[in-house]
Amino acid sequence: MTFLRRKEKPSFEGGGLILFADVPGAMGAEKILKGVGYGIKLVAPPPALRKGCDLALGINLAEQPGIERALRQKNAEYLGITPLGGEAQELLEIVKVVDFGDWVMVRAGNMKLAFDKRSGIIANTSGGGCPDIPYLHAELVGKKLSEAPRPKDIGFTLCALMLERALEECLTIWQGGET
Amino acid sequence: MMLIAGTVPQDLPLTTGEVKASGNAMLVNGSQIPCAQGTGALVKAALAVTDYLKLEPPKVILAGDTGRGEGSRAIYEYLIQNISHLAPNVLVLHYCLPDMALMRKLCQAVEDCGKKPIMVADAASMYVAKAAGLASRFDIFTPDATEMAFLADPDAIHPAYINKHLFDTDISQTPELVSAAYQHKSAAKILLVKGAIDYVVKEGKIVATISEPDVPELEAIGGTGDTVAGLVSAFAYAGLELHEAAIIAAKSNRMAGKFAQVTPATKIGQVIEQFSLVFKKYLCSWSGVCYMGEGENDD
Structure with missing residues (x-):
């Protein structure tokens, strides 16, 4: 059979x-x-x-x-x-700040954003792996923190969300002068 | 053949072919691909190795995708349909929207090949391989410190959801994370963990650490992780043992950063420009892979 x-x-x-x-x-x-x-x-x-x-x-x-x-x-x-993991999981909220002298870099999850302390211009974004990240890199780098498009508005993925967290923290530092 | 698959942030239908340098960019089947963060940087770094060693240039499968996944799915589907007759020696999977079902099909298609390629995954291709429980099918992963924590977290499907205690760990705790990742079968055979100290891990054992030259600014530069993935893949294609390929990739990236005198504002193309000089000065002494061309200097 x-x-x-x-x-x-x-x-x-x-x-x-x-x-x-x-x-x-x-x-x-x-x-x-x-x-x-x-x-x-x-x-x-x-x-x-x-x-x-x-x-x-x-x-x-x-x-x-x-x-x-x-x-x-x-x-x-x-x-x-x-x-759909094992235990209840939450999105990462914490960030880490690295001081490079004239630049500050903020890490949020797998994403990093660095800006120029003097001008508030985004110097670089790095990390991540989803396909909107190279696009966001091209859209953000060279623009002022306060004028750059927001990853939460033009990104689609969790990597973009982490980049948004990094940008928010950079804005807080820049506007508060906490460098 | 070395085959690299990944998305690029531009309007581009599925495009395949051999990659050629074109000034600061690359040409694939008539399409110009900028050398920027992402698959572009990986391909250009791999091309720097194959050019230097006079090897066949990488072949690529590229598609435009800015986050909605159309290009990613086109790449997966193409690979699933064609991998058996493409029969690459090295298959590198890079920026693609994570899709566990398609990655599972692709891994099955690779298993069905007569000759299994060396499998390398970086970026979201590494995320999805881990999330789908397929990590051990891969030969090389190139995580940074946060991504290492992701591999060590048995529940996380994406690095944005790792346990916050794991995010708090620093690079010195990499050995514990490595151990956890292998315990959960969430690691490739070789790991190159990028950080202030780079760790090269072979089947769970740390076989080398690299900390010189110390160029911390590299972390801020978009594309420096991509270049490491391109370098290790190309050195593996050149025939080096995989852990040796990882060690030399880490050293080369650091040295290129030093040569370029990088700052957090440096563009990845400025780092990639230095690779030929780095290889000329150090590759022979680091690896024994000596191209006896004009001006070779291994001191």
Whole structure:
């Protein structure tokens, strides 16, 4: 007797979930995100992560900032976005500051941003690995901290979000003169 | 063949071909690719090695992508379909939107090849290899200190979500992070951990540390991690043992930074310009790989 091998179901492995208060909220968000081209999937959240309804959206966690922006633009409500890891995980909030004399560099997660203390001009960005990072590098370097486009507005990925954190800290240092 | 795959921040359809130097930029199949942070810097550094050693230049698979992932997915799909007949000796995966399902398919396609290439991953290709539990399929990763903490954190899917206590660790605690990463099968066979001290790790054991010349400004310069990845890949392609390739890549990058007298405002192209001078002066004595061309000096 021969058995036909069952075709493997297409899997969705994005590492992140959007949690909702109710089912219509989840289905509405699915429509919005599919409409702008995100790869997502309606799933049941694991019991430990259930906060509202029994329906969640599986997302590629690396795309969290772009997804949040798309939902905000359509006033879609959701409870939160969470990684599908072991223990409860939170986005890194802490930053580190390195003084290079005429320049200051701020590290936020895997991203770094350095600016000129005298002019407030962004001297460099480094680190990261998502495809919006070289684009943001080109857009930010050479511009004043206060006039540069914000990674949270033109970036799409968690690397961009970390660069935004670094930029915010640099702005605080620059405006407060804490160098 | 050395094959490099990654996205570039410009409007570019999927483009394949051999890379050629073109002033400060590069040419691939008629398209000009700037030498800037990201895959451009990696390719240009690899090209500096192959040019110096008179090896076949790298072939590349590039696509434009500014964060939405279209170019990344095109690269993955192309590689999955074509890797078996491309049959590279070295496969370098760089800036791509992390996609665990596509990386899993690609690794399976590589496993199905008759001859498995040396697999190198940096940037988000390294992130997704770790997140998908595929790290041990790779031969070389080139993390910085934060990325090392990410590899050591068994739960993190991206460095933005690492445990804050791991982010607080400094480079001197790399040995503990290395140990944790190998314990969780989240590391490639060789790690080149970039920092104030560079650590070269072979299957869990630290085989070398490099701390000279000390050029801390390199960390601030966008693309210096990319050049390290390009160098180690090209030296591996040249036939060096992988850990030796990592050691020489780390030394070369530092020395190029010193030659360029870098500041945090230096552009990566200014560092890359120095590689041929660094190789000319040091490569023979560091590696035994001696190109006996004009002006060779190994003192």
